[in-house]
Amino acid sequence: MMSHIAVHLNPKLFEDPLEFNPWSLTTYTGAVHKFVRSFASKLFGPANLKESLLPDLESAVRESFATWAMNLSIEVKDGISNMIFDLVAKKLIGFNPTKSRELRKNFQEFFQGMVSFPLYFPGTSFYRCMQGRRNVQKTLTDLLKERLSAPGEKYNDLIDQIIEELESENPVIDVNFAVDVLSALLFASFATLSSTLAVGFKFLTDNPKVVKELKYIFEVPHLLPQTVPPNSYKKNLLNSLCQS
Structure with missing residues (x-):
């Protein structure tokens, strides 16, 4: 009853975080999708993959592992999220790790508040969402405007392609x-891939035999049994992992 009254008194208190903008991909076809x-x-x-x-x-994995090795414990999913997001942010928008971590914090706030009660009021999870x-929108908009204000400059990231299209x-x-x-x-880069890799870490942790065989493959590849076809060997490893 109270929520019903609140909506009528101030509809702006309740918003949909997934409500598509007028310029959303779902409203375009043809050349835009291409x-x-x-x-x-x-x-x-x-x-490119x-x-x-x-x-x-x-390279990012090796650097992360070297950093993790200096800690007594590590939150794997969070560490993987940082690693993946840093890499994609560098490739996509040219951000260094410091900038990408700040941007990821905003994505994390959005992600954590998506399933919260949609009450847009300071102090609530939805408000932070x-x-x-x-x-995020402001950071990316400012970045695009900055790039557009300096036509001709290249940064060797994928925004260069967007700028070329916008200036066409x-x-x-x-x-x-x-x-x-x-x-x-x-x-999508950190919300999906990081979870998948975290699950992979768990499977490896629960299957020391698989870890041992993987180390055997990468550390002493010349000692692999010559009588076992490579594809068959990989299939056996995969089956061992999936049967846990």
Whole structure:
């Protein structure tokens, strides 16, 4: 009853964090979708995955492991989230770790408040959620405006491609839509992949035999049994992991 009265007195107290903006991807078709697919494939496509992203991810993993080794304990999911987000933020928008961690805090506030009671009032989880979303939008909007104010400069990240499109004679997107796409890619990078990798860590922890065999493969590859086909060997490892 009280919530019903509150909505009528002040509808702005209740908002939907997932309410799509007018420039959302769902409202576009054709050329816009083609641009988004082309843009996303530059980072997550098979060619870049093999040539750039996986080697960079391996380097990031090694650096993270070296840092984790100096701690008595580590929150794996949070550590993986930082690692993945730092890498994607660097590739996507050219942010260094300091800037990317600050941006990720806002994403985290948004993520944690998505399932909270939608009461937009200071002090509530939902209020922090909406503030996090607005901070993300402001950061990315300011970044795009900064890049647009210096045409011709290249930063070797994927925003360069967005700037080229925005500066073209007939752009298929605008700044608001670009912010929407960048937000989605950044959010997806740590909200999905980090959970998957954290589960993988758990499986490995619960299966010391698999860890031992993996170490055997990578540390002494020349000692692999020649009578066992590589694909069969990998399949046996996978089956051992999945049967836990």
